[in-house]
Each structure stands twice: as C-alpha cells, then as structure tokens.
Amino acid sequence: MADASTSAKGDLKLTNLTKSYGEFKAVDDLSLVIPEGSFFALLGPSGCGKTTTLRMIAGLEEPTSGKISIGATDITDKRPYQRPVNTVFQNYALFPHLTIFENIAFGLRRRGIKDVKEQVDKVLNLVELPHLADRKPTQLSGGQQQRIAVARAIVNRPALLLLDEPLGALDLKLRRQMQIELKWIQTEVGLTFVHVTHDQEEAMTMADTIAVMNEGRIEQMGSPAELYDNPKTAFVANFLGQSNLIEGSIVDSDGDYHVVDLHGQKAKVLKSRTHSKNNSVLYAIRPEKLRIDLDNQSRPGNRFTGGRIVDVSYIGVSTQYQVEMPWKQEIMVFEQNDDGVPPLDKGDEVTLSWEPSFSFALDGAQDATAGSEVNPEEE
Amino acid sequence: MKTLTRWFSRNLIRIYMVLGFTYLFIPVAYTFVFSFNDYIKSNLVWRGFTFNNWKNPCGVLDVCPALGNSMKIGLLATFIATILGTLIAFALGRYAFKGRAVTNTLIFLPMASPELVLGASLLTIFLNLGMNLGFWTIVIAHVMFCISFVVVTVKARIASLDPRLEQAAMDLYADERETFRRVTFPLVAPGIAGAALLAFSLSFDDFIITNFNSGTTITFPLYVYTHAERGLPAQANVIGSAMFFLALLIVVAGQIVGKKVKVGK
Amino acid sequence: MAAVVRTSGAATSELKKKSLVPYFLLAPGLIWLALFFVAPIITLVSTATKTPGVGIGEFVQTYRWANYLDAITGSAAQFSRSFLYATIATLLALAIAYPLAYGIAFKSGKYKNILLVLVVAPFFCSFILRTIAWKQILGQNGPLFRLLLDLHIVSDTTHLTASAPAVIIGLAYNFLPFMTLPLYGSLERIDPRVLEASGDLYANAFTTFRKVTVPLSMPGVVAGTLLTFIPATGDYVNAEILGNPSTKMIGNVINAQFLNTQDYPLAASLSFILMIIISVLVMIYIRKAGTEELV
Ligand SMILES: Nc1ncnc2c1ncn2[C@@H]1O[C@H](COP(=O)(O)OP(=O)(O)O)[C@@H](O)[C@H]1O
Ligand SMILES: [Mg+2]
Numbered sequence: 057m058a059d060a061s062t063s064a065k066g067d068l069k070l071t072n073l074t075k076s077y078g079e080f081k082a083v084d085d086l087s088l089v090i091p092e093g094s095f096f097a098l099l100g101p102s103g104c105g106k107t108t109t110l111r112m113i114a115g116l117e118e119p120t121s122g123k124i125s126i127g128a129t130d131i132t133d134k135r136p137y138q139r140p141v142n143t144v145f146q147n148y149a150l151f152p153h154l155t156i157f158e159n160i161a162f163g164l165r166r167r168g169i170k171d172v173k174e175q176v177d178k179v180l181n182l183v184e185l186p187h188l189a190d191r192k193p194t195q196l197s198g199g200q201q202q203r204i205a206v207a208r209a210i211v212n213r214p215a216l217l218l219l220d221e222p223l224g225a226l227d228l229k230l231r232r233q234m235q236i237e238l239k240w241i242q243t244e245v246g247l248t249f250v251h252v253t254h255d256q257e258e259a260m261t262m263a264d265t266i267a268v269m270n271e272g273r274i275e276q277m278g279s280p281a282e283l284y285d286n287p288k289t290a291f292v293a294n295f296l297g298q299s300n301l302i303e304g305s306i307v308d309s310d311g312d313y314h315v316v317d318l319h320g321q322k323a324k325v326l327k328s329r330t331h332s333k334n335n336s337v338l339y340a341i342r343p344e345k346l347r348i349d350l351d352n353q354s355r356p357g358n359r360f361t362g363g364r365i366v367d368v369s370y371i372g373v374s375t376q377y378q379v380e381m382p383w384k385q386e387i388m389v390f391e392q393n394d395d396g397v398p399p400l401d402k403g404d405e406v407t408l409s410w411e412p413s414f415s416f417a418l419d420g421a422q423d424a425t426a427g428s429e430v431n432p433e434e435e
Numbered sequence: 436m437k438t439l440t441r442w443f444s445r446n447l448i449r450i451y452m453v454l455g456f457t458y459l460f461i462p463v464a465y466t467f468v469f470s471f472n473d474y475i476k477s478n479l480v481w482r483g484f485t486f487n488n489w490k491n492p493c494g495v496l497d498v499c500p501a502l503g504n505s506m507k508i509g510l511l512a513t514f515i516a517t518i519l520g521t522l523i524a525f526a527l528g529r530y531a532f533k534g535r536a537v538t539n540t541l542i543f544l545p546m547a548s549p550e551l552v553l554g555a556s557l558l559t560i561f562l563n564l565g566m567n568l569g570f571w572t573i574v575i576a577h578v579m580f581c582i583s584f585v586v587v588t589v590k591a592r593i594a595s596l597d598p599r600l601e602q603a604a605m606d607l608y609a610d611e612r613e614t615f616r617r618v619t620f621p622l623v624a625p626g627i628a629g630a631a632l633l634a635f636s637l638s639f640d641d642f643i644i645t646n647f648n649s650g651t652t653i654t655f656p657l658y659v660y661t662h663a664e665r666g667l668p669a670q671a672n673v674i675g676s677a678m679f680f681l682a683l684l685i686v687v688a689g690q691i692v693g694k695k696v697k698v699g700k
Numbered sequence: 701m702a703a704v705v706r707t708s709g710a711a712t713s714e715l716k717k718k719s720l721v722p723y724f725l726l727a728p729g730l731i732w733l734a735l736f737f738v739a740p741i742i743t744l745v746s747t748a749t750k751t752p753g754v755g756i757g758e759f760v761q762t763y764r765w766a767n768y769l770d771a772i773t774g775s776a777a778q779f780s781r782s783f784l785y786a787t788i789a790t791l792l793a794l795a796i797a798y799p800l801a802y803g804i805a806f807k808s809g810k811y812k813n814i815l816l817v818l819v820v821a822p823f824f825c826s827f828i829l830r831t832i833a834w835k836q837i838l839g840q841n842g843p844l845f846r847l848l849l850d851l852h853i854v855s856d857t858t859h860l861t862a863s864a865p866a867v868i869i870g871l872a873y874n875f876l877p878f879m880t881l882p883l884y885g886s887l888e889r890i891d892p893r894v895l896e897a898s899g900d901l902y903a904n905a906f907t908t909f910r911k912v913t914v915p916l917s918m919p920g921v922v923a924g925t926l927l928t929f930i931p932a933t934g935d936y937v938n939a940e941i942l943g944n945p946s947t948k949m950i951g952n953v954i955n956a957q958f959l960n961t962q963d964y965p966l967a968a969s970l971s972f973i974l975m976i977i978i979s980v981l982v983m984i985y986i987r988k989a990g991t992e993e994l995v
Contacts, residue, residue, distance in 0.1 A: 116602050136605040143606045149599040153621045162617070163607035212607065448803045455800035456818065459876060462833035463825045469836075480841060519729035526725035538726060545737050547926065547982060549934020551951050552971045555958050556740035559747055559968070579736040582729050591885060636823035642937060647958070659828040663941070671829060679825040686817045 066127020477666025592626025
C-alpha cells in the first residue's frame, strides 16, 4: 500500500477545485495553498461547502474539475487509501466492532507497520486515555470518542490531518477544553491540520490561518487578527464578530485617510483599510471600538452625535447598548465595565466616538447584513 | 383507583405485549404439556403424566427420520439461500446498475405468491422435466422461497450501515477488499445470521410447498400432517417442543457469547 | 482486477455505475429464481389452457381459454371466501402485532433481541402441530371449551372448532410473525427523538402515535399486511384442520385438484387466477398506501 504518494510531503495546493451537484455548485472554483505544518481553519456557515471540500481532499468525493496536490505530487485521482491524508469524521466513525486499540491500530496494520503496539500505546498516552485500550467505542463518552478519533488518525502521521467539525457534538465546556488540547497536540506532532468549523470563536482560538468560506467560495483568507481587524467583505465583517456597517460615500481625501459622508456626519477611514471600487462604501466600526458618552462630554477622534439609547443589556464584564442614530439605524456599542461608572440609561442622548484608524470601509454594493443572520453558537 | 388506572395506562403496552405473546404461545404450551401425556394410540385426551415420551422420542416409527430430513434440508437450503441472497443484497445495496427494478420485482414476487402456487408450479415443471421428487426437489424449492427473505433482511442491514465507517476504513489505508473484509462484512454479519435463522425456520416449518414436491420423502411437518388423522403420537409433541427450546437456547446462548466477546476482549 | 476493485468501493457517496460486479453478485440467485420460480409459473400458465388428451392423465395444449371461465364459475364461492377470511385474519393479526412490535421496539430495552427471537421461535414447533393444538384447545374436550362451559358462555351444542371463526383465528395466528417482523423493522428505525420532539411540540401520547408513529411505520404495515394477506389467501391447512366443508377456501380446491383429482389444467387455471387477483389487489393496495404515506 505504501506507494510514493502516501509518503508525499509539502504544502497542500487546491487549484480551481469545483464540485457540482447538477446545476448546484457546492464548491465553486476554489484555489488555495495550505502551508506544511500549519493549523488551518476552514470557517463558514452550514451548507457553504466545507465538508465537500474536505471530502475531496480525502478522496471520498470526486471533484467535478480542478486539481489537488501535496508538495509536488498530484493526488486528484488517487484512491482515499493512496493519499497521505487522514480524517477525523464529524461523528467520529469509530468502528463499533473493534476495540479502541484495534481502532487505532487499523491504519498501521493496513500499511504493514511493525511496531503497532508501541505506536498505539504512545498515541493513547498522548491523548491521555491509555486505560481505555480494551473498550469498545460505545463504552466511551463523547469527549473520549473524539480523542480516540484524533488518535486513530494522527498515529499514521499523515501529511495532512482533516478534521470535520470534530467538536460539534461536544458541550460548550468540553469543546473549549478540547480546542486547547487539539492545538497542543498539533504543536506536539507538528502535522498540518485542516480544521473545518462553523464556530468563529473556535477558528480564531485554534488556527494560524483562517479561510472564510461562503457559498462554495473563499471570501477571505488570513490570520485571525488580520481577518478581524481588516475584513474585506461585509460577510467576513459580520461572520467574524459583529460590525456596525453604515452606508456612506467618500467625499474627500486627507493624507492617509478618506473622508466619508455618513448621513450628513463626517468620519475618516484609512485608505489602506478601504476595500471599495468606487465612492460608495459601507463604513464599518466594531462595537467594542466605540465609546459612548452623554451628549455634553467630548473625546478626541471621530464622532456621531444625536444618538439615543434604545436598549441596554448589562452582562457583567461589559454593557451592550443599542443606539438609534438620527438616520434611524441602530448601532451596537460594547462598553467595558472597568471604570466603576454606572451604565447609562435607556433614552439617554449620547455621542459615539472612536479612533478613526480602527474603522474600515467595504464596497457599498454589498448586502450590509451578509453573514450576520447566522448565529454560529446555536446551530 | 386513580393510581390503578395510571398504572394501567402506563403499562398498557406491556400488558398488550403479554397478551400477544400469550396468544403466540398457547399452542406451543399445549403441545409441550401434551408431550407428557401418557397416551394410548392418539394424543387427544389427557390420561396422566409420564416422562416416557421424552425418554424415548424416536419410539414411534418414522418420526426421527422425518426430523432428520427436515434438519438436513433446512441446513442445506439455509446455506445456499443465505449465500445467494446475501450476494443479491450486496448488489442492491452497494451498486447502481441497469435492471434494478426487474431484480426488485423478481425478489418481491416469490414472497407475494401463495405457497400453494409456488409449490404447484414447481411440481408441474419437475414433472415436465421428469425429475424424481424427493430430498433434492425439496431443497431446490426451499432455497427458492428463502432467497427473497434473505435478500430483504440483509439489504435492510446494509442500508442501516453508516457509510462513513467504510469511508473511515479507506481513509485509514484499507483498499476496497480490506474495507469489505475488516469493516463491511463484520458489521453486516449479524444481519446475515438473522437472515439465516429466518431461512432455517421457514424451511424447517414449511408444509405446503414441501407437500407438493416431496415424493416419498417425509419431513417433520409432513409426518405430523399425515399422522394427524389417525392420531398423533406424543413423540411428535416432544420433538416439536424440543426444537422450540433448542432454538431458544441456541439464540440466547449466542447472545450471551456475543455479549461476553464484546465486553471481554 | 484493479479496474474491477476500483469501481466497487463505497468511497464516494454515489453508488458506482458501469461495473460488471453487481451482475456477478446477482447472477447465481437470479438464475435460481428464473429456473425455479419464473419458469414454473410460465409452465403453470401454459398448463392452464390444456385439455385432456387420449391417454389417462395426459393433457395437450389446445389453448382453451374457457378453462379460466370454468374455473372461476366453478369456485366463485371459495374465491370470495378466501379473500374474506384472509382480510379479516390480516386485520386481526395487525391489531395483535402492532402493539407487540411497538413494545419490542420501544419498551423492552435489553430484552429486545430475546423477544424478537420469541416471535420467530414458534416456527420451530411446527406450524401443523400448532394448528392441531388449536383444534384441540378449541375442541369440545379442550381446556378453553371446558372453561367457557363452566362460565355458561357456551353450551354443549356450540362448536368453537369446525367453524369460520376458528379458521380465521388459525390464519391470524399462523402468520403473526410475518406481520410482526416487518412492523418491528420499521418501528425500530424511528428515531425516539422524533417522538420526543412531537411530545415537545404539544402532541399528547395518542396524537404523537397517530401523527408521527403510524405514518413512519407505514412501510412496515404495508409489508406486514402483504406478507400475511397473501399466504393466508392461498392457505388450505387451517381450513382443513379447523374448518368444515362449508368453510373451504380456494386453497383446498386447488390442492384437491392437483393432488387428488389430478385435473392439472383446472388446478393451474385456478392458481393463475388466484395469482392475478392477488397481484391486482396488491397493486391497488400499494398505490393507496403509497399516497396515504405522502399525506
Ligand atoms: N450528495 C449531494 N447531493 C446534492 N447536494 C449536496 C450533496 N452533498 C452536499 N450537497 C450540498 O452541497 C452544499 C455544501 O454541503 P457541505 O459541504 O456538506 O456543507 P458544510 O459542510 O459547509 O455544512 C450544501 O448546500 C448541500 O446541500
Ligand atoms: Mg459539514
């Protein structure tokens, strides 16, 4: 079984990868490079084509067109067992008729590896479950099954480990714990991980690089900080965290900044953070970058005046405000409760201010709500 | 009173189950009880308790050879039908091919034909071909009507298999053949065992089709039928009851062993 | 080999096309069915239009279609009786088997498999033996009759056996496993969470049963009723052991024609008519059941 391709190493490269089901394109002309050794997250709402992409990389689905290669080896036409790729399935897919030991040994035995016992023990220790070797999968808890599924895959030291929402079935607390553990395992074994998730927080905490996917395409790719601070589309701005997007148009230039007219009020945005083909923009500012003050106070930076608080939610560490602007749009503000000042009240007239370099501007032709109706936590 | 009605409505299904099983087992119980009857000639009236019939189950002419024939035919027919049916089930469950609808119809029709028609038509062709009726014609007939039941049972099991398990095997370097050997087959095996059990019980119990194609060969149901007129010896009850308990015992033992294997190693 | 193996995988989600493998898998079984099911039925059909030849027991093909007419007019009563008994027996079996299958599927926990085996186990205590047992249980010397006599429910002159109800009870009894197993099969496949969801959405137990359980178990109901109705229609053993001359079913007629009178053309045409009527009824039934399922 161990032909040349199973030992291929290097970056994973997808070139114009497409998968159609009849007229419908589940994955649409997708191209990307995943560097060797990285922790890569494929993030997107349910149904955007993440699983399909992963299954094509694993060889479980035939691409309609396009190419998949690892390093210099083209694996597009290879059978799943001929690829140096292993998968952690969404519901683990542990073999119910085999013990945990035999589950983990499965791949080693198929490849004719000699020191099976040694390697299985080692990986069982790595996932801290050596005492479960003789059990059957049904006798394990969800979290344990999850770790065994990871162990069964990484014991083969594949060039690429694919994880399809591996934490989706776990409760929130266990999920957070497993995120840290998976990240640790990845650093420990040094393999390339491709992690699929619809949970933006999960992607942000674990991955070196995130590709945000939407309707079969990659919207934007980059480090978590890059994506959060400088999104290039409304979808990314809304899907990763929350954003206030305000329609406006560029009216002037001021050094490194564009000056934007927003319903009669002026604000600035860095040219380097403006992603619009013309003057029509969606001016964007994250809720936690906004400061909120009663009308008579003033602070440096840009500001909106004439806001009125329509809703206050106190969440302990912070307070969330909904502020209705003169142009009837509601703007969200997160204020840290670090100054001992009691929260403002509903109905208060307020001014919002911010540091202009924190804002960004997107193409005005987009739907300002794209990506925001999906609540990843609740799916 | 209120608690009583509550208990009643809560256990309604269980009560119903008990009643259903009672209905199912009344004749079996009757057969069992009368296997201890100290009968003379015909086992119709209760004459007193004895172990004699159980001590000497082959004590009447023909009954044990008939049982032997039923066993041999049952095992042979089950073996052949299980293999043929399982192959068809895999074809239907795992492949897209032309002629699927025809195959499904051909599988369904024998189940949808009265046994009488199956038996009679087989008899016509055996006579036309000039075949000697007997052991082998019975086996042929039994395989024919068991295949469909095997296909249906095994196909259901294949359909309930999570395809991701086979995909996981392939992902873990097992080629198609190894995947089948290590994952697919072991997981479908209980379904095949169930199908074999069903086939054996259908064959062992068949009367109508056998009656048409048996020639001079006597199976256990044929023995019971032909002797019913003149008075059935209690040995028939002994064998009927013994087979019933044997079947239960084998299956229960199989279950326990299966559990042991699962928990142990 | 590699080429064959390659197409046989379940690796991709679509079933693989354009492979010879399925035909190799199908061939042995289908050939068996062709030789010992299809060919015999064709022979049967051709026998139906034959007429007596010169020699005794010899029949020649004269395509006498009137044989069918003779057959149906001669045995109309037995035909209708067969369908009547089979229908009642099927409904009875359904009423008994449904709660049984439901209980096994949802209420029996770790005893599920044992109970399932119990359903099939009576097969091993021969069907004929059990039918004879019914005759004796219901007979005038039997325990049930004695009990009813003591309770003054029946009198000495009543007959429980040798009657239409006895035949129907026997039919319902005989095919109970064929009803129970498919019902169990479709009930067991229902995800209990679906039933919980229904409860969660304000359906009471009965509404849940009616609106969720029953529709989802329809495939089992269809399969079970067919597997009971069809053999019950063609059965003659129950009518013979538990019935009287006025409860004879079509099976008794066909059986006698084949094995005693040896009027093969008549027996064959009766068999073929029986098959056709059953097929038509089954097709109507499946179509009806199919549309109901969609509602
Ligand atoms: N076998 C299939 N046939 C038709 N459509 C499919 C099939 N598999 C997936 N799809 C569609 O492709 C899209 C992407 O699916 P998937 O990759 O599973 O999404 P994700 O994993 O991102 O939730 C979905 O809209 C889904 O309905
Ligand atoms: Mg998915």
